[in-house]
Amino acid sequence: MAILVTGGAGYIGSHTALYLQEKGEEVIILDNLEKGHEEAVLGTKLYRSDLRNEDVLDEIFRAHHISSVIHFAANSLVGESVEQPLEYYDNNVIGSYTLVKKMVEHGVKKIVFSSTAATYGEPKSIPILESDPTIPTNPYGETKLAIEKMLKWADEAYGLKSVCLRYFNAAGADPLGRIGEDHTPESHLIPIILQVALGQRENIKIFGDDYQTEDGSCVRDYIHVMDLAQAHYLALKKLEETNESGIYNLGNGTGFSVKQVIEVCRTITEKEIPAVITERRAGDPATLIASSQKAKEQLQWEPQYPNLEEIISHAWYWHQANPSGYKK
Numbered sequence: 001m002a003i004l005v006t007g008g009a010g011y012i013g014s015h016t017a018l019y020l021q022e023k024g025e026e027v028i029i030l031d032n033l034e035k036g037h038e039e040a041v042l043g044t045k046l047y048r049s050d051l052r053n054e055d056v057l058d059e060i061f062r063a064h065h066i067s068s069v070i071h072f073a074a075n076s077l078v079g080e081s082v083e084q085p086l087e088y089y090d091n092n093v094i095g096s097y098t099l100v101k102k103m104v105e106h107g108v109k110k111i112v113f114s115s116t117a118a119t120y121g122e123p124k125s126i127p128i129l130e131s132d133p134t135i136p137t138n139p140y141g142e143t144k145l146a147i148e149k150m151l152k153w154a155d156e157a158y159g160l161k162s163v164c165l166r167y168f169n170a171a172g173a174d175p176l177g178r179i180g181e182d183h184t185p186e187s188h189l190i191p192i193i194l195q196v197a198l199g200q201r202e203n204i205k206i207f208g209d210d211y212q213t214e215d216g217s218c219v220r221d222y223i224h225v226m227d228l229a230q231a232h233y234l235a236l237k238k239l240e241e242t243n244e245s246g247i248y249n250l251g252n253g254t255g256f257s258v259k260q261v262i263e264v265c266r267t268i269t270e271k272e273i274p275a276v277i278t279e280r281r282a283g284d285p286a287t288l289i290a291s292s293q294k295a296k297e298q299l300q301w302e303p304q305y306p307n308l309e310e311i312i313s314h315a316w317y318w319h320q321a322n323p324s325g326y327k328k
């Protein structure tokens, strides 16, 4: 039996595929390589295709004994989603709809879905619980919430069981440096700071320092990509054992401001890393911190790398060895 990983050539998907293989699972990857990299796919079959291609999904479900699906493939940039909402509905909602339709047709009944803290919008209280209101402030979060709801109704109608994992800020890289984070253009905070440390950018722009936080910059909960990978594996095990759907936050429960993250990067890299304050970025909540108690209790999830210094060290190890990203 194999696990189909959509978006498995991307950042979190490739780390999860590697983790699953190390646990002895057979993995098949589907990725259109628009954002992903062939070089990030290690030791497994890659179908280079779009998720919305029904024929390819039919081919995969016929050719392999797929027991379950882990679904990462999506567009995932908050700002871009505000400018191009239809692209997000097309790729995220129609892509997921096509996948779920084909799973139902082929009798595949288990899915783990990449959801996001962006489903909550501006939080009412911190730390954020799964039962808190979900009022997204951008199309990206809206599309992810729409998919969560589609999965809930697909469970009721067809018995398709799902675990939706709402990640907070993914960061870090494989501790052995085999794969890492490579987005073009990069928009995430930690890799951008590390590009400054490598001399590829002049400075890091701090998007606003007038938020209601201790030092005025935004606070986020950074979670190691390998700890996310572990959670996907445990979510699949839980689905196999209990056959129950669920929604879980994944974060460390500790918030770091943008300024604090820059400071930790200066310590790890021993570089100056100039920073400048600029305008706020549209759609950024001041503080996002997860309560992950539910995942710890129900999935037996235990993050192995909760320390921000270690998360950044692993990212730095990858970026130093691959300053221009994956070697083509």
Ligand SMILES: NC(=O)c1ccc[n+]([C@@H]2O[C@H](COP(=O)([O-])OP(=O)(O)OC[C@H]3O[C@@H](n4cnc5c(N)ncnc54)[C@H](O)[C@@H]3O)[C@@H](O)[C@H]2O)c1
Pocket (backbone or CB within 6 Å): 006, 007, 008, 009, 010, 011, 012, 013, 030, 031, 032, 033, 034, 035, 036, 037, 049, 050, 051, 052, 071, 072, 073, 074, 075, 076, 091, 095, 114, 115, 116, 117, 166, 167, 168, 169, 170, 171, 183
């Ligand atoms: N990075 C984060 O901090 C974060 C936080 C919360 C949730 N997420 C979610 O996790 C998932 C993975 O995020 P990531 O950071 O690894 O992104 P990524 O862009 O690195 O990976 C996504 C992969 O999906 C592929 N893809 C996209 N649309 C496709 C399609 N229609 N058909 C086939 N392949 C397609 C891309 O080529 C890419 O390889 C996304 O669903 C994202 O919304 C990410």
Ligand SMILES: O=c1ccn([C@@H]2O[C@H](COP(=O)(O)OP(=O)(O)O[C@H]3O[C@H](CO)[C@H](O)[C@H](O)[C@H]3O)[C@@H](O)[C@H]2O)c(=O)[nH]1
Pocket (backbone or CB within 6 Å): 076, 077, 078, 115, 116, 117, 118, 167, 168, 169, 170, 187, 188, 189, 190, 192, 204, 205, 206, 207, 208, 218, 219, 220, 258, 281, 284, 288
């Ligand atoms: O050059 C930069 C880049 C980012 N930031 C700030 O750093 C923080 C983190 O920003 P990222 O872009 O790294 O991450 P986001 O919090 O915007 O989003 C990430 O986490 C979200 C959930 O919390 C979504 O799921 C999304 O897909 C994922 O990229 C934000 O306050 C942002 O304003 C800067 O100050 N300067």
